[in-house]
Each structure stands twice: as C-alpha cells, then as structure tokens.
Amino acid sequence: MKYPQGAEKMLITAVLGKEVPSGKLPIDAGVVVSNVGTSAAIWDLVSIQKPLIERVVTVTGPGIERPANLMVPIGTPLEKMIEFCGGLKDSTSRLILGGPMMGMSQKSLKAPVVKGTSGVLALTKDLIVEKKVFQCVRCGRCVEACPIFLNPSYLGLLAKKGLYEEMESMHLMDCMECGCCSYVCPSGIPLVQSFRVAKAILRERKAKK
Structure with missing residues (x-):
C-alpha cells in the first residue's frame, strides 16, 4: 500500500478489490465507507440524542511546544488549542489545517474548528520551500503519480x-485532491490548487442552474 490509501475509493479497491466507476459513489459498488469519527457521531446521535458539537483535533508539528490530540467543541478558535499545547515556537513559519499533502494554509489563529477540521500542523521555517513556477515541460511525472489515472498536466492547461x-x-x-501531482511537478505548478478552484466554480455554476 502507498499514499493515498485513506481515500474511500482507494480503500475499497485495496481492501475489497472492487472499483467504483467514474462519477459514481461507493454505494453504487455496494459499499459504505465510514470513518471512526463519523460512526461515533452517528452512535451518539441515535443512542443519546447528542448532536455533533465536538470533535478530536490533532495539534502537532515541529512548531508546537507540546503536540496533542484534543477533544474540542465545534467553534473553538485555533489559538485556544495552540495555547493549551504550550503555544507556537519562535521558528514557526506556517500553519496548515489538515495534513502536509492535502492541508491548506491558515493565516488567522482566530479561525474556528469546524466539523471537517482534523488537525493543525505547525511548520518551522526550515521546512518551508518556496517553489518558483515555470512552464509545464510535459515530463509526465504528474500522470505517473496520479492514483486514479487522470492527466493532471492537461487538466492544468485547461484550468489556465x-x-x-x-x-x-x-x-x-x-480528483481526490491528494496533492501527488503538485508534489512531483518539477516546474512547481500548483496543480491541485487550480483543480480545487475549478471544482468550486463548476459546483457554483450548477447550483445557479
């Protein structure tokens, strides 16, 4: 197994040997995928009528004084969790909501925890690499890296x-937005970021119809 095995379609293929067709959901393949947190929240709702008002958030990274897994109420500001973990080290340069591959940079410590907040990653200056963006050289690395066999280089051209x-x-x-294409791109093209924008625009257009 290799990254990204946590994505539901990849997990179904790895565990059951089934493939979910393009544009379809796991249920179309006779499968339901539910993570532990979602399953626990469903149990709380059904058994004790407790709505989703809290969740576990991992606060970690070399920029955190005392990394920890915290159960916090939805709406808790990031700064409160970071303070509880001893604060940020002086060398901290960037906060990421989520993981290093699929996470998104967060500039404000006032931002609240939402139901999809799985973790806060604090990176130090020595781990930040600012890439210069060049023209696509058609090397094909992104195509080889894509776990679902898309053509990221061509999609990136269309996005542009x-x-x-x-x-x-x-x-x-x-696209599961795993970030593999952006990670291997020698030209530093932010492919997955452009795909996120494109998907958001398409969803917005469909909602207006």
Whole structure:
C-alpha cells in the first residue's frame, strides 16, 4: 500500500478489490465507507440524542511546544488549542489545517474548528520551500503519480485557460485532491490548487442552474 490509501475509493479497491466507476459513489459498488469519527457521531446521535458539537483535533508539528490530540467543541478558535499545547515556537513559519499533502494554509489563529477540521500542523521555517513556477515541460511525472489515472498536466492547461466544462469532461470531479501531482511537478505548478478552484466554480455554476 502507498499514499493515498485513506481515500474511500482507494480503500475499497485495496481492501475489497472492487472499483467504483467514474462519477459514481461507493454505494453504487455496494459499499459504505465510514470513518471512526463519523460512526461515533452517528452512535451518539441515535443512542443519546447528542448532536455533533465536538470533535478530536490533532495539534502537532515541529512548531508546537507540546503536540496533542484534543477533544474540542465545534467553534473553538485555533489559538485556544495552540495555547493549551504550550503555544507556537519562535521558528514557526506556517500553519496548515489538515495534513502536509492535502492541508491548506491558515493565516488567522482566530479561525474556528469546524466539523471537517482534523488537525493543525505547525511548520518551522526550515521546512518551508518556496517553489518558483515555470512552464509545464510535459515530463509526465504528474500522470505517473496520479492514483486514479487522470492527466493532471492537461487538466492544468485547461484550468489556465478557464475551460472548466472541458475539465469536467476529463473527469475532474474524480480528483481526490491528494496533492501527488503538485508534489512531483518539477516546474512547481500548483496543480491541485487550480483543480480545487475549478471544482468550486463548476459546483457554483450548477447550483445557479
């Protein structure tokens, strides 16, 4: 097994040997995937009528004084969790909500915990690499790295031109945003970030119809 095995479609293939067709959901393959946190929240709701008002958040990284897993109420500011963990080290340069591959940079410590907040990662200056962006050299590394066999280089070209409907026809919505394409790109092109924007625009357009 290799990253990203946590994605539900990858997990289904690895564990059951089944493939979920493009554009379909796990239920279409006769499978339901539920993580531990979701299962526990369903049990709390059904058994004791407790809604989802808290969740476990991992506060970690070399920039955190005392890393910990915390059970916190939804809406808790990030700064409160960080204070509880001893605060940030002086060398801390960036906060990431989520993990190092799929997480998103967060500038404000006032941001609240939401139901999808799984972790806060504090990175120090020595771990931050600012990449210069160059033109795509058609090396094919992103295609080789994509776990669901998309063509990230071509999707990136379409995104640059704003051809979002064409991206959708190239199975953009199957992208799990694992970040593998951006990670291996020698030109430093933020592929997965452009895919997130394209997917958001497509969803917004569909909602307006």
